[in-house]
Amino acid sequence: xxxxxxxxxxxxxxxxxxxxxxxxxxxxxxxxxxxxxxxxxxxxxxxxxxxxxxxxxxxxxxxxxxxxxxxxxxxxxxxxxxxxxxxxxxxxxxxxxxxxxxxxxxxxxxxxxxxxxxxxxxxxxxxxxxxxxxxxxxxxxxxxxxxxxxxxxxxxxxxxxxxxxxxxxxxxxxxxxxxxxxxxxxxxxxxxxxxxxxxxxxxxxxxxxxxxxxxxxxxxxxxxxxxxxxxxxxxxxxxxxxxxxxxxxxxxxxxxxxxxxxxxxxxxxxxxxxxxxxxxxxxxxxxxxxxxxxxxxxxxxxxxxxxxxxxxxxxxxxxxxxxxxxxxxxxxxxxxxxxxxxxxxxxxxxxxxxxxxxxxxxxxxxxxxxxxxxxxxxxxxxxxxxxxxxxxxxxxxxxxxxxxxxxxxxxxxxxxxxxxxxxxxxxxxxxxxxxxxxxxxxxxxxxxxxxxxxxxxxxxxxxxxxxxxxxxxxxxxxxxxxxxxxxxxxxxxxxxxxxxxxxxxxxxxxxxxxxxxxxxxxxxxxxxxxxxxxxxxxxxxxxxxxxxxxxxxxxxxxxxxxxxxxxxxxxxx
Numbered sequence: 382x383x384x385x386x387x388x389x390x391x392x393x394x395x396x397x398x399x400x401x402x403x404x405x406x407x408x409x410x411x412x413x414x415x416x417x418x419x420x421x422x423x424x425x426x427x428x429x430x431x432x433x434x435x436x437x438x439x440x441x442x443x444x445x446x447x448x449x450x451x452x453x454x455x456x457x458x459x460x461x462x463x464x465x466x467x468x469x470x471x472x473x474x475x476x477x478x479x480x481x482x483x484x485x486x487x488x489x490x491x492x493x494x495x496x497x498x499x500x501x502x503x504x505x506x507x508x509x510x511x512x513x514x515x516x517x518x519x520x521x522x523x524x525x526x527x528x529x530x531x532x533x534x535x536x537x538x539x540x541x542x543x544x545x546x547x548x549x550x551x552x553x554x555x556x557x558x559x560x561x562x563x564x565x566x567x568x569x570x571x572x573x574x575x576x577x578x579x580x581x582x583x584x585x586x587x588x589x590x591x592x593x594x595x596x597x598x599x600x601x602x603x604x605x606x607x608x609x610x611x612x613x614x615x616x617x618x619x620x621x622x623x624x625x626x627x628x629x630x631x632x633x634x635x636x637x638x639x640x641x642x643x644x645x646x647x648x649x650x651x652x653x654x655x656x657x658x659x660x661x662x663x664x665x666x667x668x669x670x671x672x673x674x675x676x677x678x679x680x681x682x683x684x685x686x687x688x689x690x691x692x693x694x695x696x697x698x699x700x701x702x703x704x705x706x707x708x709x710x711x712x713x714x715x716x717x718x719x720x721x722x723x724x725x726x727x728x729x730x731x732x733x734x735x736x737x738x739x740x741x742x743x744x745x746x747x748x749x750x751x752x753x754x755x756x757x758x759x760x761x762x763x764x765x766x767x768x769x770x771x772x773x774x775x776x777x778x779x780x781x782x783x784x785x786x787x788x789x790x791x792x793x794x795x796x797x798x799x800x801x802x803x804x805x806x807x808x809x810x811x812x813x814x815x816x817x818x819x820x821x822x823x824x825x826x827x828x829x830x831x832x833x834x835x836x837x838x839x840x841x842x843x844x845x846x847x848x849x850x851x852x853x854x855x856x857x858x859x860x861x862x863x864x865x866x867x868x869x870x871x872x873x874x875x876x877x878x879x880x881x882x883x884x885x886x887x888x889x890x891x892x893x894x895x896x897x898x899x900x901x902x903x904x905x906x907x908x909x910x911x912x913x914x915x916x917x918x919x920x921x922x923x924x925x926x927x928x929x930x931x932x933x934x935x936x937x938x939x940x941x942x943x944x945x946x947x948x949x950x951x952x953x954x
Contacts, residue, residue: 402435406431410427410430410529410532411431422518430457437497439496450537450538457501460481461505464506464509465519468515478592479576483569484499485498507596551756553757553760561710574705575704578705593695602702608711609717622670624663626689629670629674633671633674637683643679653668728757730826748804754796768781795932796932798924828936
């Protein structure tokens with residue numbers, strides 16, 4: 382776990398900049414509140430509002446980020462008003478809190494902006510409970526929120542807007558659907574049910590700190606889709622809370638609100654939250670728990686007993702989330718894994734098609750597909766995380782999941798190299814390399830649909846065997862589109878499985894159907910279909926052939942875990 386945080390790659394030192402800027406923005410917000418004479422409650426409210434403004438806004442463009450940041454008070458102020466006005470009306474307060482939970486999760490259907498506004502609305506209500514806000518405090522709290530969001534925006538978009546120099550990442554749209562078939566709709570129902578459980582049981586544990594249970598349920602549902610992802614995130618939240626409470630007993634309790642030590646350690650906690658969020662939810666929760674302890678110390682409320690209550694409430698919230706994802710409109714792990722693996726393979730298809738077009742002299746841009754592939758592989762890793770978790774007892778499935786992830790990473794590496802070669806003007810009109818690209822594209826199409834060009838074989842949809850769903854072949858039009866890129870209207874139709882599953886493909890030992898006849902001359906040198914014409918290695922550019930052969934080899938090896946058959950589903954989903 383230590384290695385994952387401190388040795389994790391940080392290209393362009395983005396995480397370091399993200400965390401450092403957060404410390405500056407939140408510090409500026411708190412100082413501004415203090416200079417205007419706000420009370421400690423107002424300063425804490427402002428600091429947390431700035432933290433949320435810097436942490437939750439994730440639009441792809443700087444302009445989109447600025448607009449979302451400007452909209453935060455629009456949703457936050459009314460929610461803050463409701464929370465304060467209902468302070469002495471517990472039934473109405475609780476029902477309103479649950480409505481905010483459901484609406485906040487449902488808003489994720491509108492992408493990053495909806496997600497950010499939903500999180501800010503929920504956390505505004507949560508902060509009001511944390512600080513026991515009353516109607517008489519509202520003017521000060523309004524001013525603190527507006528001032529702090531403005532201070533955070535000034536740092537983010539004025540003082541240090543490093544995103545302006547970064548390429549705009551592609552937007553990866555989550556799987557759609559209508560009604561309860563849409564994942565965000567199902568999650569909204571699940572989160573509301575889990576929060577209701579956490580609220581009732583949390584109030585039985587503590588009539589004053591019950592909101593920690595609701596908060597735990599809410600944050601466990603953030604950035605998850607399937608029940609496997611939610612279970613893993615719940616475990617990590619509890620583990621991070623346990624470690625954070627231990628550290629708070631050693632640090633926050635002795636400090637007990639002393640101004641200078643509290644300020645310095647709070648800055649370290651803020652840095653830790655932002656720096657570790659992308660690589661370790663456990664470490665992020667450790668920082669969050671220590672930060673909460675420091676704030677309670679500053680408010681003169683911190684005791685070891687209070688930390689114990691927080692741990693119990695976190696456990697209650699995690700239990701509420703677990704029960705919700707298991708029994709309320711469950712979204713299975715194998716269905717989610719299947720959807721993202723299919724999309725990643727189709728993106729490999731699109732990358733190769735664009736590279737082939739570029740090598741053939743067309744004005745194609747395969748680089749944008751490479752960026753999309755990176756985003757899709759990140760989603761695949763998140764979806765498969767329950768399988769590769771250290772506590773997963775199903776070792777066979779764990780090995781298969783790691784094998785699939787490794788081979789998809791190999792595909793991505795070779796694609797990046799191929800695209801770099803395709804950008805070389807001297808290689809852009811080599812017909813033999815273009816033919817090799819089309820053979821690779823045919824192999825990808827065979828993995829996805831069971832058919833394809835270039836002699837690639839496959840009797841059944843490979844991904845369907847992996848994922849536990851039946852896939853209706855959308856045909857070449859659905860896969861190729863313009864320049865071979867997958868079209869939004871050509872996605873496969875997915876239905877519920879009978880015997881096979883995503884986990885089945887990753888779980889069961891099976892003899893894969895080879896893409897090449899054993900002992901064939903082609904198989905001896907390269908994993909291309911038998912009978913396919915090989916480029917003349919003596920005359921073709923070596924880097925391109927190296928990447929193409931590496932890509933073909935990875936695709937051939939993917940056939941084994943993708944075509945394995947088993948009746949046991951992924952992680953029991």
